[in-house]
Amino acid sequence: MVKTRKNTTGLKGSVRKMPLKLALLVAFFAGSSNLVFAQNLPQVPEEPSFWESTKTVRFIQNEDEEPSRASRENLPKNPEQGLGGRPEANPFAPLGIRSGNFMLRPSLEQGLRATSNSKNSSSGKNAVLSETQLRMDIQTDLPRHAAFLNLTGNWIKTISGDDVSEPFLLLNSGLRLDLDNQSRLNLGFDYMLRRESASSPNNLDVADENPLFHTLSGTVGIEREGNLLFGRADARFDRNIYGDADLTGGGTISQSDRNNNYVSAKLRGGFQVSAALKPFVEVEAGKRIYDDKYDHNGFQRSGNQYAANAGLMFDLGEKFNGELSVGYLRSQLDDDRLRNVDGLAFNALVNWSPQRGTDVALNARTLVEGATTANVSGSLLYLASLEVKHNIRSNLILTAGIDTRIRDNKDNTGFDYTYGAQIGATYWVNRFVALNARLRHEQMKSDLASRDYRSNSIYVGMKLQR
Known part of the structure; x- marks a missing residue:
């Protein structure tokens, strides 16, 4: 069967004294990482929601939770009436369920979304969709070392209108071992399941459902920070596995x-201008290897990928922190008939709190997308999002955000521009129940008019947490 595709382009003492639970945890993560290393890497998905949430070694709390750090337990009790009480920083943060040195925070959200x-x-057509999200976050609160496991599952199903089935599963996990006061070993394992986007340049013309x-990913890295210099080395192994696509007239087509x-290796090094400012340089080299040497069109899609960036890490406390970098990204395929995919790369992860109760988050990243069309090597994808969250009251939170995807197609079809804007509100009935609502507008404008689309949607739902 011929496939028809859209024509687009100091470990010493501390380890010996390690608690039994932590030792078991180390063994678990090490075993998970070795499993992934035996398999190797996939292409990163295009949706911002994926790369914003899969920071492989992130030992931070969720944005709506209070930090769980070791502290005194015999603090004075706040008075029940009158002056002298100290309000909680976030009175609606989840309490969680404690088991030894582990804290579990589960949540469930159910809602309806009407979309054009x-x-x-x-x-795409009009539809009313049921959306269900289950999330479980597990973290440790040990004075040394740290570990986390976050699991998110989404299910979107049509109630009326255009038939849609969108399963999504995301698992992030990480383990940090503090070797000494200046050195750390990081391990991570991620897994994601989702359906390929209908706006993907690799979308099939004859497919009823993509x-x-x-995606399975494993990482291992070591970092060291001295009085003046700091450095980090990471190795990453990923794998992408594609299922069959359902055809409009029935049957399936193999992908x-x-x-x-x-597989890739990344090195980062820099120096401390001050405790708050750390300029750095970073280089990365990787190799992508397809299971089949030649694709269905007879092209070799395997190849090398290189990146070099220079940037600045900054930390002025909870008011302003993050990093910015700019550099060059290049993907060189083994097939001489396919041109290289290269260009400027921009990356950012910035958190800013201009005043108490207001938080601003900026994210940006540049990726290389592969292709499946004959004579097309791929595209360069720029992702960016900006979100503002403001607490009107302790139990009422307003959010607003904008995001964009700019795809530089390397098949002489120009650019695809996708813009999105969203506003929303969360009202906490009590510490365990919240009501959510949001409005979103999204549209794509392309140099090829056949790719254009526009979408408006409204969502209302209820969230339960512990």
């Missing part, structure tokens, strides 16, 4: 020729 474009594509794909592995 169920698939966010040129062929394929599901699995197995897209399955691939990726």
Whole structure:
């Protein structure tokens, strides 16, 4: 069967005294990482929601939770009436369920979304969708070392209108071992399952439903920070596995020729101008290897990828912190008939709190996307989002955000520009129940008019947490 595709382009003492639970945890993560290393890497998905949430070694609290750090337990009790009480920083943060040195925070949200474009594509139609999200976050609060495991599962299903089935599963996990006061060993394992976007440049013309794909990722890294210099080395192994696509007239079409592995190494080094400012340089080299040497069109899609960046890490406390970098990204395929995909790369992760109760978050990243069309090597994708969260009252939170995706197609079809804007509100009935609502507008404008689409949606839901 011929496939028809859219023509787009000091470990010493501390380890010996390690608690039994922590030792078991180390063994678990090490075993998980070795499993992934035996498989290797996939292409990163295009949606911002993925790369914003999969920071492989992140030992921070969720944005709506209070930090769980070791502290005194015999503090004075606040008075029940009158002056002298100290309000909680976040009175509606989840309490969690404690088991030894582990804290579990589960949540469940159920809602309805009405949309004018169920698939966010040129062929999308009106629909009313049921959306269910289950989340479980597990973290440790040891004075040394740290570990986390976050699991998020989403299910979107049509109630009326255009038929949509969108499963999504994301698991992030990480383990940090403090070797001494200046050195740390980091391990991580991630897994994601989702359906390929209908607006993807690799979307099939003849497909009724795009394929599901699995992404498995494993990382190991070591970092050291001295009085003046600091450095970090990371190795990453990922794998992408694509399922079959359902055809409009019935039957399926295999996507197995897209399955691939990726292995990369990254080095970062810099110096401390002050405790708050740390300029750095970073280089990365990787190799992508497809299961099939040639794809269905007879092209070799395996190749090398290189990146070099210079940037600045800054930490002025909870008011202003993050990092910014700019550099160059290049993907060179083994097939001489396919041109290189390269260009400027911009990356950012910035948190700013101009006043108490207001938080601003900026995220940006540059990726290389592969292709499946004959004579097309891929595209360069720029992602960015800006979100503002403001507490009107302790139990009422307003949010607003904008995001964009700019795809530089390397097949002479120009650029695709996708813009989104969203406003929302969360009202906490009590510490365990919240009501959510949001409005969103999204549209794509492309140099090829056939790719254009527009979508408006409204969502209302209820969240339960512990």
